[in-house]
Amino acid sequence: MKKVAFITGAGGYIGGEVAMTLSRDGAKIAVCDINEEAVNAAVARINESGGEARGYVADVTDSKSIDDAVKRAAQELGGLDIMVHVAGGSARIAGKEAKYLPLTEQEDYVIDRVLKVNLYGAIWASRAAARIMIEQGKGGRIINFSSAVGLMGLRGCADYAASKGGVMSLTKALAKELGPYNITVNDVAPGIVMRPQEGDSSDRALKTNVLGKKCTAADIAELVAFLASDKAGFITGQTYVCDGGRSLSMKGTD
């Protein structure tokens, strides 16, 4: 039987790749995003490639919206096996005008949105999935997105760092709560993931990892695919950093 994977932020760069990769691995995909156009495009991409996907427009900051979408997807696709909460981002997730700023200068609406999408989103999506997975009684996988910034901190991103650090703590506590139900809970912490259009001109990503090459959405999606697979059945409560060694660097050292 095909597994069912619900993916938030599946209209975005990394989420879109996660959706395609889990589809390649045989899952039916519930494509969830706040952006309807992006949902439709991602669903079309998966279905055209021979996969099976349905779209769910929902706002992860609103528990009712995400609860309803997850319930509907489980009914329409035949259950729920995998939840991947990818939706998130730093200041710009609060709108075009929002900027990276020191916390002392940051505006309330930016901090509020960053925490709500990244951390509340992970809490609502995990809870919605866990309720259904517990009721089904056949285990499951919950994978949230943190960030290497949640480990190391970054100037101008205190709100983002706090939200992603919160995701890492959520992973640990929820793994303990859901372990008895054979539901694993992990999070993935990317470093800098380059979009194809960013090209070679952006060398920040190259200089700040020890492999000297760019991380793509596919690098992250393959890690998610492993954590979502049966092979990862004994892994829970962990943060998986995928940053080409970027987080090994300490200020003042090589």
Ligand SMILES: NC(=O)c1ccc[n+]([C@@H]2O[C@H](COP(=O)([O-])OP(=O)(O)OC[C@H]3O[C@@H](n4cnc5c(N)ncnc54)[C@H](O)[C@@H]3O)[C@@H](O)[C@H]2O)c1
């Ligand atoms: N790109 C990177 O370098 C990088 C690095 C570390 C961590 N991450 C994390 O990876 C994840 C994906 O990043 P990305 O680069 O693909 O971003 P992206 O902007 O391409 O995709 C994010 C998606 O989330 C959706 N979204 C935003 N608010 C939402 C809401 N309230 N409800 C539902 N969907 C919503 C957006 O519409 C978008 O499609 C994020 O959690 C981000 O913090 C990214």
